[in-house]
Amino acid sequence: MAYAALSSLMHTLQKLLHSKSSLICGTSILQQHVESVYQSLCALQVFLEDTTNEVNDTENLKVLEKKIRDVVYKAEERIDSSFRRIITLADRYKRERACKSFNDELQKVEKELESLKIEVMQIEFSKSAEATTYSSSSRKYSTEQNTFVGMKDEFNTILDRLTDQTNDLTVISLVGMGGIVKTTLAREVYDNPSIRCRFDKLAWVTISEVYDERQMLLELVSSIIRNRTDDNNQKMSNDQLIEVAYRGLKGRRFLVVIDDIWSTQDRDQMRRIFPNDNNKSRILLTTRLNYVADYASPDFLFLFTGILFKTDPCPPQLIKIGKHIIQQCRGLHLSIEVIAGLLCKMDPTHSNWKKVEENLNSFFGTVSEQCQSILSLSYSYLPQHLKACFLYVGGFPEDIEISVSKLIRLWIAELFVKGRSNKRLEVVAEEYLDELIDRSLILAGTRKPDGRMKTCKIYDLLRQLCIREAQFENFMHVLNDNDYSFLEGIHIYPRRVMLLSLGTHWKHLYVPRHWSGITTNTIHSLIFMGNSFQLYRMPQFVSHFKLLKVLDVFSINSNFSWVISKLVHLRYVAANIDGAPSLAKLLNLQTLILRNLGPK
Known part of the structure; x- marks a missing residue:
């Protein structure tokens, strides 16, 4: 990411421009070169701030951002490497040679950035592009509204709905995006002994976005009629399976969970399978889409305008286009909220909303793919x-x-x-x-x-x-404990690596071999999160990342005392130690979080 890369290098140069830092090389640091590079970086950063949302040709802007990012990344690596040599060398003559090399690198970077500035100035953006103006007013709305399912309250509510005295076949809906514990909550209810004992027949079927009627029927029949073999079921047609399921449920009180259903057509097609014998049977349905859950279409406009205008009415000239925007969200609450969150940062004009609507109209594909496109639009x-x-x-x-x-x-x-x-x-x-x-x-x-x-x-x-x-931006790579994406022959150049330990895989990992595809001088942040664990030779491995600026190995039970003192660019450290590390050369240190592994 170009903007973040610029900020990092500008911070390094600010330190050099500070009077005390300039004494590191005495008079050999050419301050005018440092100032020139810094001013070029400032100009590029202002350019990115001003043009992010003002151009029609976003693809060309992305290409330009990538070029800026790559140039700045390489420049920062060269400057940091040279600066590190100056700090760590004790011999006077070697330090002087390192200072000269540092000045040479600065001048090369200066020329590269000047060339990039000229290229930026020559780019002609379309004058007809309509600028998007962000509103300075802050229209806040409650982020803690109960839009999606909760756990404790919803669990009790579902129990009440399943056990109430209504005789009719009742459909109970759980609505929320993936990851909002719908399935977990449904499973808790389904497995609850006080619920299971109330029903003669119980069945669980999973639908997912691509509806497979035959697979659903096979799952349903297998759950309802236990003494039938899979071979017998496979030989039957879909109509025969429907008849078997219907007869198996007829006259019996049943609970059927339909997990992750995506369309009203699929929902209505399934309903004909379930008899309504007025015996308190129940269907528990989970879905990501409100219009699937609600048989009466919900008032999405109320949600949309409530986020944007709170209790104030929506301006009449925006109601029609607002409805068009909502339609493009395909009933996804998260999409509606994110788009409303985007619009609330713009002036509420028809032209601004029209621009967003045109972007939404260009999205095609499945509901899931369109949702991803909407989220990407909000990010952009x-x-x-x-x-x-x-x-x-x-x-x-x-x-x-x-x-x-x-x-x-x-x-x-x-x-x-x-x-x-x-x-x-x-x-x-x-x-x-x-x-x-x-x-x-x-x-x-x-x-x-x-x-x-x-x-x-x-x-x-x-x-x-x-x-x-x-990952696309080389901004950060996230690695799980069962992820083997850093194997030999695979070379990636992320700026940051985050390792998430959820199990025990890392305990048996020889890290240097596992990560042979990484170029150590490109990584400036290394963060471990998750369960406390121990890695073989981890401190030795971390010591190879000589340009690290952020290091969080607090969850690793190893001694990092001697490593910390060698990583002179560190700004943030969270680690375990066995003895106090030397911090004399850590000139940029801001945050220090240490835990002593030794005897108390």
């Missing part, structure tokens, strides 16, 4: 300073409450948070998080007694978007 409209923050959240394990304090510390260490003269960085970072929540890209979690955010969450579909975009 993010201001530059929020894109890196959003992608970074995808590096945390799925389905967990993310510690806001840890997230903010890491954002600051990664230099995603831009300082303001009258505010602490932590306060600015909280504002970034609030804006991502306003846009429905991040979910608010629990709060502290003072009302500040304690935890946050991210939907699994949005997390998948983060991981996909981050």
Whole structure:
């Protein structure tokens, strides 16, 4: 990501421009070259901020961003490597040679950036493109509304619905995006002894987006009639299977769970299988789509305008186009919320909404594919300073409450948070998080007694978007403990690597061999998250990443004392130690979190 890369290198140069830092090389550092490079980086960053949402030709902008990113990445590696040699060398003459080499590298970078600036200035953007104006007003809405299923309250509600005294066949719906524990909740209810004893027949069928009627019928018949063999069922036609299922349920009180159904047509086709004998039978249905769950179409316009205008009415000139936008969301609550979150950051004009509608009209494919396109659109409209923050959240394990304090510390260490003269960085970072929540890209979690955010969450579909975009940008690579994507012969160049341990695989891993495809000088952040575990020769392995700036190995039970002192560019460290490390050469250190492994 070009913007984040620029911020990182600009921070390094700011340190060099500081009077004390300039003494590292005495008079041999040519301050004018440092200032020239810094000014070029500033100009490129301003260019990205100003053009993100103002151009029609987004593909050309992406190509240009990639070029800026690659040039800056390589420049930062060369400058950091040279600077590291200056810091670590003790011999005076070797230091002088290293300083000369450093100056040479600076001048090369200066020329490359000047060339890039000229190329940027020569790009002609279409003058007819209509600028998208972000509203300075903050239209907040409750992020903690009960849009999707919960756990405890919903569990009790479902039990009440299943056991109430209504004789008619009743359909009970659980609605929510993937990862919102619908299936888990349905399974808890289905397996509950107090529920199972109430019904004569119980069956569970899974549908998914591509409806396979025959597979559904085979699952249903196998659940209802236990003494039939699979071979007998396979020989029957679909109509015969429907008749067997109907007769197996006729006159009996039944509970059938239909998991992950995607269309009203599939739902209505299945209903003819289930007899209504007025004996308190129940169907429990889980779906991602509200219009599938509700037999009366829900008022999505109410949800949409409620997010945008709260209690105020929607302007009459926007109602028609608003309905068109909602239709493109195909009944997906998350899509509606994310698009509304995007629009609430724009001035509520017909032209702004029309531009979003035109983007939505260009999306084709399945409901799931269109949902991903809508989420990608919302990401593309993010201001530059929020894109890196959003992608970074995808590096945390799925389905967990993310510690806001840890997230903010890491954002600051990664230099995603831009300082303001009258505010602490932590306060600015909280504002970034609030804006991502306003846009429905991040979910608010629990709060502290003072009302500040304690935890946050991210939907699994949005997390998948983060991981996909981050890998494409070489911004970050997320590696699970059963993921073997870093094998010999496979070379990737991510800026950050996050390793998520959910089991015990890492305990038996010889890391250097497993990661032979990584080029160590490209990685500036290495973060382990998950269960506490121990890796063979992990400290030795980490020591090879000489340009690391963020290191979180707190969950690894190994001594990193001697490693920390060698990584002179570190800004953030969370690690276990057995003895105090030397911090004399860690000139950029901001955050230090250590735990002593030795005897207390």
